[in-house]
Amino acid sequence: MVKVEYQGNSYSCGPEETVLEAMLRQGVKFPFSCRKGSCHACMHIAEKGALPPASQKGLSDEQISQGLFLPCLCRPTDSLSIAPKNSGKLNRRASSIARQQDAFLSPDPEMWEALDNGRVLSAILDDFYTKAFSDERLSPFFHGVTQQRAQEKQYLFLRQKFTGEKVYFGDRPKNAHHWMVISNDLFDYRESIMVECLERHNLPEHLIERWRALENSFRADIVKDEPWNRKIGDIEIPVSGYGEITLDIGSLCDSCSEEIDAGTTVRYHLRLGTLYCPDCMT
Template identity: 35%
Template sequence: MTEAVPVHIDGVELTLRANENLLDACQRSAIELPFSCRAGSCHTCLLRCTEGVVPAQAQRGLRPSLRSLGYLLACQCRPTGAMTLTRPSQADMVTSCQLLTSAGTDASFRFMQFETARLLTCQPGQRLLLVTDAEPAPLIEVTATCPETHMVDALMHCPPGGIFPSWLDAADAFGHEFEVRGPVDGAGDGLAGKADVPVESPAPAPDPALWTELDGGATVRAVLEDFYGQVYEDPLLAPFFQKVTRDRSIDKQYSFLKQLMTGERVYFGDRPRNAHHWMVISNELFDYRQALMVRTLEKHGLTALQIARWTRLELHYRRDIVKSAAWPRHVNGVDLPLDGYANETLSAGTLCDHCGAVIDAGTLVKYHVRLGHISCPGCASGGPQALASSHGACDAAA
């Protein structure tokens, strides 16, 4: 390069100096960019050009699919004209893998365990695409990962009208090398704010064979009784369940799982997005709950394949549950207010949720729009006195 040319990366303009490569220019300008070899071998410094001409040298050694998308190696790139660059997208990345085990004769799933050549930045519940000439390519749904060993547990889904790759069921499948692209979808990233309410996920494909294998529900109930017994004692999970009885949690989850597995309409509670709308649940807490569930399933004798199939159904809802701020309940296309109070004239008598006083029908009360907690006029006035007719705790205090 003889003339200085402008390059935009992450919206920041850089002017490259004569004979400077992109990686050097980023480092001079304190723009974070991963790198290792600085020689075009490791592919760590990958960037994608969205505008401008990519010098051929900058793409040497990259696979054709990445070249055609405008990927380049920053340490090998001496721009010849203006360029706009973005960071690599995980969905475009290909990872080499080696099969360790595969299991399952079900027509729609195969359980597989494999090791990845590089650390796959991927969460349980996200999906990968098998790199193959077959159309459509089978989807691989990750059910567990171990970053230390690069091991992945997953379910391969048979594409509609397609077949599984023949190597998956071969007697010498152990060690088979294959490639995956992705993850091709986002996971709940815990960054959704109040204004960024996702649409409820449609239900995952049912798995009626799993319901049958689990004794038509008997094992599911035994697992849930054990699981919620632990949840209600768990220091991180129990605080969320203060207002819900253990039996209610078990019953709701049982009918929800029955509906997910069988596809029959037997669950009439809130969908997970609304049920958890006020709970700020991080990815770490979500995974913590999943790990507890997996340990419980193992204790009840489920096979690795059955655990992966159960886990698939639950992981599907990560995006509806993980968030960093409460979001409103969404009912009939309308977001209900998240906080605040409203007035209501009672059509039937009830008890004040704060002092326990009896409130007669026809009384104008205040209630919290999210919690539904009713305040009798005495409590709502902010004073120590409850309703004149009350027999509650405020009476005693007054």
């Protein structure tokens, strides 16, 4: 059994365990999401020790040279000393872009004109979401959501940002992404795909930078090591768990699809809002 040194403590890692599994088994607060090397939320740096090649699958040459690896894929054969990924460089780049953001949070007529009053925006989003829904790192975040629905919401969100029209009535980014564990690396990966789409649709370079500045203004509301509760006003809604409510009007059970009469007490998921009839509540 090898040892993994992490933040001043030593942890055991069994022969069939990944570093992530070992950390979680021993109660360590450790960032993760997909557990299969797609999201990169668990990425750390190896300060000492030999990494198995599989632990760096899908990483760039630069990331590999820096000693970055994916604990969810790492089954070490030698003891390791690891540390959280140093995101200082990423944060400095984000800060540089964010300094431009004030000009871009107000309506942007030049951007909207370049987007041909929405026609080009629709094409860009169709291009981007087609790629995102087939991308192994991004697609898990769209589970249960259709591509059309995702595009429609983003179109309205951006239209409101660029024109000032009150057309978007969905969640703000912090609430919309509250359950998603998204690393700086994954945020940048998504951004790179979006930039490729913007370039393909011939958006001028200075407008691409403005688009990036807008998206980076929400980085702090999206990037996190663990889910946080959704907040509406002063009320926090837990990420998981169930509540009970008596229906004022009839509905359908999201589990068995049977009708539920008005006046019936049902169970509902606090985050998803899915309803369960009395037969499916247990």
